[in-house]
Amino acid sequence: MNQAQDLALQALLGRYSVGPKHLLEPGPSPEELELMARAALRAPDHGELVPWRFKVVRGAARQRMAELFAEAARAAGKGEEGAQMDAERALRPPVSVAIVARIDLGHPQVPAHEQWVALGGALAQFMSAAHLLGYGGKMLSGAKVRNPQIAAAFCEPGETLVGWLALGTPAKRPEGAQRKPGPQEVLQLWA
Numbered sequence: 001m002n003q004a005q006d007l008a009l010q011a012l013l014g015r016y017s018v019g020p021k022h023l024l025e026p027g028p029s030p031e032e033l034e035l036m037a038r039a040a041l042r043a044p045d046h047g048e049l050v051p052w053r054f055k056v057v058r059g060a061a062r063q064r065m066a067e068l069f070a071e072a073a074r075a076a077g078k079g080e081e082g083a084q085m086d087a088e089r090a091l092r093p094p095v096s097v098a099i100v101a102r103i104d105l106g107h108p109q110v111p112a113h114e115q116w117v118a119l120g121g122a123l124a125q126f127m128s129a130a131h132l133l134g135y136g137g138k139m140l141s142g143a144k145v146r147n148p149q150i151a152a153a154f155c156e157p158g159e160t161l162v163g164w165l166a167l168g169t170p171a172k173r174p175e176g177a178q179r180k181p182g183p184q185e186v187l188q189l190w191a
């Protein structure tokens with residue numbers, strides 16, 4: 001392995017999710033988001049269906065998303081304190097990216113599960129590119145993805161709102177609890 005390969009690999013192995021309370025300004029710029037989208041488009045994707053859209057929420061749009069989150073919290077029976085906490089979830093990250101799936105259930109060659117895999121791959125590539133650019137992020141969902149007003153605000157008919165990727169400059173070194181299995185456990189020799 002040459003030095004450039006080693007550096008790239010070590011950087012990739014150091015990606016951990018960074019929650020919104022540890023994300024500061026600035027978030028990725030429009031040019032950086034475009035680079036991240038290019039990385040997402042390099043994910044494997046049977047039939048090149050690109051069964052996803054990523055919708056960037058930045059600037060004043062965060063306030064509109066906060067209002068939607070607060071309304072959804074009230075509709076779910078949360079009190080005013082709960083509504084304000086949910087609104088905060090929209091306002092805290094410098095940039096949020098809504099992840100929208102557009103799965104073609106009737107596709108003759110590419111079953112739905114392969115399209116979901118393509119979306120997951122795209123999301124991972126997008127997040128890895130953010131990490132390599134020096135940003136932290138965490139994918140979040142929750143019951144509000146199923147709130148009809150929120151879903152309609154992000155999705156066309158037939159699409160599914162997966163959640164939001166919170167993005168910003170990490171206030172702490174990205175690191176995570178070692179809860180996942182080691183490589184020997186997931187990489188098995190088949191005979």
Ligand SMILES: Cc1cc2nc3c(=O)[nH]c(=O)nc-3n(C[C@H](O)[C@H](O)[C@H](O)COP(=O)(O)O)c2cc1C
Nearest residue numbers: 015016017018138139140141142162163175176177
């Ligand atoms: C589609 C999706 C939705 C998720 N939703 C949540 C969530 O609502 N709350 C949460 O704490 N983690 C959620 N996670 C998990 C975190 O984003 C993160 O991957 C997990 O905490 C593991 O951390 P790591 O990425 O550092 O390994 C979600 C992950 C995915 C892929």
